[in-house]
Amino acid sequence: MEKSDQITNLAKDIFPGSNNGNPTSDLIMSKAVGSKIWDIDGNEYIDYLLGSGPMVIGHSHPKVVEAVSKQLSSGSTFFALNELSIRLGQEIIDAVPCAEQIRYVTSGTEATLYAMRAVRAFTGKEKILKFEGGYHGMHDYSLMSLMPRSEVEYPIASIDSSGIPEAIKNEMLIAPFNDFETTEDIIKKNKEEIAGVIIEPFQRVIKPKPGFLESVRKITNKYNIPLIFDEIVTGFRFGYGGAQEYYNVVPDLCTLGKIVAGGYPLAAIVGKKNLMEVFNQKSDTISPPLVQIGTLSGNPISSAAGLATLDVLKAENPYEKLFETGNFLQSTLREIFNRHEIPAQVVGEGPVFDVYFCSNEISNYRDTMGADKSILNSLNSNLIEAGIFKGDTKYYVSTVHDSFDVEKTVSAFEVAVAKLKEQHDI
Ligand SMILES: Cc1ncc(COP(=O)(O)O)c(C=O)c1O
Incomplete structure (x- = not known):
């Protein structure tokens, strides 16, 4: 029995559905460096999953390894203020337009x-509007109308998972992304709540239409x-200041994760000072105070990894290249589908994209509902066979995907797409 078969059987035994909390994959990974990842049988893949996004400067980046190693022998977590988390916080505040605290x-x-809890505490109101999908x-x-299987009338939420109380549904309002008219109507009717x-x-991989984010900003301000x-x-990822810099629309609060922790466990809520003040438990302006504490919050290992990652991004300013690589892969895929006359939409923005197998354009979740997921699954499997590893629903491009990786990826696209013709009636 190959080593991977033994471990796969063990995984089947110990994890429900063989799943350790990441989406199920038949591959068991053992090592990742730069743009590559290896399974336990030693097979090499070009990695477009990037740990679900954090590893934008590549796996095991020497600067991140050095920073983490330096901290490892000085303690991994204190449950107390530490210099690295303060320095990382200042770096994030300097970079992200809405971030004051x-x-x-x-x-x-x-x-x-906690961002949702913060706005409830701040306004004294209860309902949160989120977008379908x-x-x-x-x-x-958040598991409200993330992936509804049928079209439910807006703004009624549908519950995506078992185990969620029915009552939560009434706390959420659902609007269609990129449809400002409907969103505006829902906000106007429910603004008091x-x-x-x-x-x-x-x-996900859908761009905002020109003016959509601006309009949402305008009405929420109003x-x-x-x-x-x-x-x-x-x-x-979209720039050192994120999407708010890239699209030039600044929110009141923002949640960050993935890249800011360089592949280690840390995430953050940032925002305007007056709003962030709700997290100040010593303040007597809110009664009872908003409570928020976590064992690993701001731990020095993750902070060191985050700081080192941001240092690299700031020094290299790789965003033009990141977009160039992603746009090239997107346009190449589009061309291959066209040549094979396969109806497919390559949807995304520079370094983040995926494919929907349908003929209609995609501008919100409902547009994706008719897409054929079985063809996407086949494409993903064909790509794995050709040495390309990606997530079920997304390609993430890194700053270390070089021209050799891109060339190999394009060859893999050719083979993987051609096979679809044999596997599906398209
Ligand atoms: C936009 C967005 N929000 C929230 C999350 C949840 O982050 P985590 O998996 O760290 O809980 C993710 C994770 O992929 C995400 O993509």
Whole structure:
């Protein structure tokens, strides 16, 4: 039995559904350096999953390894203020337009949970408006209309997971991304009850239409509704100042994760001082005070990794190249599908994209509902066979994907797409 078969069998035994909390994959990984990842049988892949996004400067970057190693023998977590977390906080505040203060948590899920709690505490209101198909992690409020299987009338939420109380549904309002008219109508009708609006400024792989984010900003300003950008994917990826810099629309609060922790457990809520003040438990302006504490919050190892990652991004300013590489891969894929006359939409923004197998254009979640997922699954499997590793629903490009990687990826695209013709009736 190959080593991987033994370990796969063990995984089947100990993890429900063979799943350790990451999406199931038949591959078991053992090592990743730069743009490459290896499975336990020693097979090499060009990695476009990047640990679900954090590893934008590549795996095991020497500067990150050095910074983390330096801290390792000086303690991994203190549950107390430490210099590295303060320095990382200042760096984030200097970079992100809306950031005047920062509070750390350990995961993106926690960051959006607390951002929602913060706007409720700040406004004294309860409802949160989110966009259909928008992902904000795995807590009860974010698992509303993330992936509804049928079209539910806006703004009614549909629950995505078992185990979530039915009552939570009534705390959420759902709007269609890129449809300002409907969004405006929902906000106007519910403005007295809305505590905040949360949005991925770039929703999964869907770009905002020109003017959409600006209009959402304008109406939330008009009714004094705090606007939260979930920049866990876009932060430090679309530019050093994130999507708010790239699209030039500044929210009141923002959640950050992935890149800011350089592949270690840390995430953050940042925002305007007056709003962030709700996290000040010593303040007597809110009763009872907003409570937020975490064992690993701002731990020095993650802070060291985050600081080293941001140092590299700041020094190299790789954003033009990052977009160039991503745009080239996108346009190449498009051309290959066209040549094979396969109806497919390559959707994304520079370094983040994926494919929907459908003929219609994609501008919100409902446009994606008719796409054929079985063809996408086949494409992803064909790519793995050709040495390309990606997530189920996204390609992430890194600053270390070089011209050799791109050349190999394009050859793999050719083979993987050609195979689809044999595997599906398209
Ligand atoms: C936009 C967005 N928000 C929140 C999260 C949740 O982050 P975490 O997986 O760290 O809980 C993710 C994770 O992929 C994300 O992409």
